Amino acid sequence: MxxxxxxxxxxxxxxxxxxxxxEILAPVGPELRPHQIILRPMITExxxxxxxxxxxxxxxxxxxxxxxxxQIKHAVEELFGVRVEAVRTQQHMGKLRRYRFxxxxxxxxxxxxxKLHPEDKIEFF
Numbered sequence: 001m002x003x004x005x006x007x008x009x010x011x012x013x014x015x016x017x018x019x020x021x022x023e024i025l026a027p028v029g030p031e032l033r034p035h036q037i038i039l040r041p042m043i044t045e046x047x048x049x050x051x052x053x054x055x056x057x058x059x060x061x062x063x064x065x066x067x068x069x070x071q072i073k074h075a076v077e078e079l080f081g082v083r084v085e086a087v088r089t090q091q092h093m094g095k096l097r098r099y100r101f102x103x104x105x106x107x108x109x110x111x112x113x114x115k116l117h118p119e120d121k122i123e124f125f
Contacts, residue, residue, distance in 0.1 A: 030066070034075035037067045041124055042111065050113075051122070058115045059122055063089070065110045072112045083117035 039062045041047075047060040063072055069087040076084050090113075094106035116122070 032064060032067060032071060034078045037064050037071055037075040038079060039063060043124065054118065056115075057118060057121070058113050061112050061114065063110050063112045065091075065108065067110070067112075069112075072114065076114050080122050082120035082122060084114055085117055086115040088113045088115075 042060040042062055044060070050056040050058040050060070059076075061072075061076070067075070069089060072087050072089070073084045076082065076087075090111045092109050092111060094108045097104050097106060
């Protein structure tokens, strides 16, 4: 049978949990504007296929690593004037590269696949 927890210990534990929740909910990185979130569209064969077919209607962008899905959604809606239905993100680790006798690493980056409303479209060309 366990002893009754001491009030001071219990209060410290509750305060620590509250601090952890605040740290989790706090935004990471600086405050970003829409043109800082969307860095560039990624024009690839797969991305072109997804954007041209009506049942996909998805576009791929290289985005800021600190941006979350809601920030990406608002940035695409503001920059391109379209309605966004869903956002999927992927984190990419930078590859190892050799230069002469040294090994370096390319930077990590983030990719977002944005699905638009069936009536909306983005024209890149």
